[in-house]
Amino acid sequence: MPRSIKPASPAIPLALRKERLSACWPEGFGSVAPLWIDGAWHAPSAGTTMPCVDPTVGEVLIDVVVASTQDLEAAVEAARRAQLAWWQSDGQDRARILRRIADEIRLHAKALGTLDTLDSGRPIRDTATRDVERAARIFEFFAGTTDRLRGAVVPVQPNRTNLVEYEPMGIVGAITPWNYPLTNAAGKIAPALATGNAVILKPAEESPLSALLLAWIAHKAGLPAGLLNVLNGSGSAIGDAIVRHPDIEKITFTGSTTIGRRIGAITGDLLKSVTLELGGKTGFMVFADADLDRAADALVFSAFNNAGQTCTAGSRLLVEASIAGEFVAKVADRLKDIVIGDPLDHDTRIGPLISARHRNRVLAHLAAASSSGMKRFELPPRSLPDAGFYIGPSIFLDVSPAAAIAQEEVFGPMITVTSFSSEDEAIEIANATRYGLATTVWTNSFQRARRVSREARSGLIWINTAHSLHPGSPYGGYKQSGVGLEMGSEAIQQHMKIKSVWMEDHAWQSPWA
Missing domain, CATH: 3.40.605.10 (Aldehyde Dehydrogenase; Chain A, domain 1)
Structure with a gap:
């Protein structure tokens, strides 16, 4: 049930x-x-x-x-x-x-x-x-x-x-x-x-x-x-x-x-x-051999932490085609447990966006994607607080790597889903933005992880982890x-x-x- x-x-x-x-x-x-x-x-x-x-x-x-x-x-x-x-x-x-x-x-x-x-x-x-x-x-x-x-x-x-x-x-x-x-x-x-x-x-x-x-x-x-x-x-x-x-x-x-x-x-x-x-537009790669449950937990945190208002947010899900449907279902299922509400409540995971102006900007991105015919994953209806600058989570399916919503830093609680068939294709899609702040890779193959980390044009590479940081580790990006x-x-x-x-x-x- x-x-x-x-x-x-x-x-x-x-x-x-x-x-x-x-x-x-x-x-x-x-x-x-x-x-x-x-x-x-x-x-x-x-x-x-x-x-x-x-x-x-x-x-x-x-x-x-x-x-x-x-x-x-x-x-x-x-x-x-x-x-x-x-x-x-x-x-x-x-x-x-x-x-x-x-x-x-x-x-x-x-x-x-x-x-x-x-x-x-x-x-x-x-x-x-x-x-x-x-x-x-x-x-x-x-x-x-x-x-x-x-x-x-x-x-x-x-x-x-x-x-x-x-x-x-x-x-x-x-x-x-x-x-x-x-x-x-x-x-x-x-x-x-x-x-x-x-x-x-x-x-x-x-x-x-x-x-x-x-x-x-x-x-x-x-x-x-x-x-x-x-x-x-x-x-x-x-x-x-x-x-x-x-x-x-x-x-x-x-x-x-x-x-x-x-x-x-x-x-x-x-x-x-x-x-x-x-800014950033993190490509969050998930290969078929990955631990899908841990990867789903990591993606939900990465994409929806701070209501998606994070420069390293994993807003671009790049998932191997053979597991795309299964993995997106896991992510959607986890979103049901996410409490949206007053951030002063310790149970809240997602609070409001920073301002009315920013909320309008994010809504404009989402509306443009929908009006272009982009398909949304049907998440269960969610009631949001009447006051404040809230937006519920969104997942867009079968998104072209060249689509505006997959290229621009939306800075809101959303994910685009793009499937790939090969490692080379995944790397090409991950690198195909003007940004180069972070790339996330989920795979159980050490050799693949090292190949991807060498080819990814990003200052930060996270392998089977999400948002790992330390004051002693340099933080910065490539390109724009x-x-x-x-x-x-x-x-x-x-x-x-x-x-x-x-x-x-x-x-x-x-x-x-």
Whole structure:
């Protein structure tokens, strides 16, 4: 007998949501979310605010201060004053502070998780547990690098010495997206601080709250004032000003490929260092010899985690033709157990999309696919909450690899299904997008797994696993999925300048002598 679909969990009323929000803030925070500049809360110099909307109920949760160019100048000045002393401090002293930040993140897990759930709609079962732990571990990993920033002595001509030294960029401008607010902020801040830089962070306008609390936590843990500043506002205004500021020497951005191109063009013109972690369209390959039950569990998590709002979401299912029907049925059966509803409910797996505008964008993608004659798998009817920005899961069958919905990053709870008949065909389809962030492979053949991992044009390859991450492992993509890498020793290198120092061991003689 088929199982009935899990009902939606009802939303907690707005008044109670605001009470939970207030409980997250330290004393003196105020009724409007401020800026964080030079180790203190700051009201707007221009008196401008913007609404922060709770996507679960579609109503304003709190107003947020919008930074002006004057606020940016104050943050730059504070960062400039603090940065040199921070770099000249003992690396083990910097490490001690970064480890204390990790400890404080864990102590404030409930507050940080609640803030991310309230303003991004990501379920509390993830934000207050996995996300908090990942953020803490990011700080711990980079704390372990601060006294290992070694240069080199290069063997050169006799009577000469060549030293290669690493120095910080100075001030790093970091711009984060709305889908994983805390972990994205930690991934920008920790490597920059570990390498002796100061940071000016602009969180996404849709989800800025946990970044503000993280800044306060870092200060509480002993981070000197001025080293971390948080400026709220839009990407087109304060984000653009950060990218263009002459005293901000490196930009690190995570977001859409469209915005990444604009930032890349600006930083290219200004000859600034830039790291861009952009979009993706993961090909999730399933071969007939795979463990289909585990693969189905992995796909449901990969595609529908965070309501599909993940750059590595396994939204393109590429499945061997002989098992396509069986495997899709397994996936559909698992979706019946997925609770969609208030992300503050610990049973909820899928919350709302981030905003009404984004929901409309996703619906437009789905409608265009349906109007083109694309067939949908008939999932059981599901009642969604009346308020908030919800969309139920969708599965499109027999999708051409060239179809728009199989090429564009939809960023919603959906899967396209494309079958293949051979390994070569699977690889060709997986590579046939402008993106190259991640490829997932499910097979019990080690030889096939290695062949596919060599041929896949992606920065991340997951074999019989899904979304495995570690702060020590580099993260980044090929093609239009970005420039540069985050995490690992690669992130250390990309936050530092290299200086070549030459010395003559004896009296210098001119080559013309």
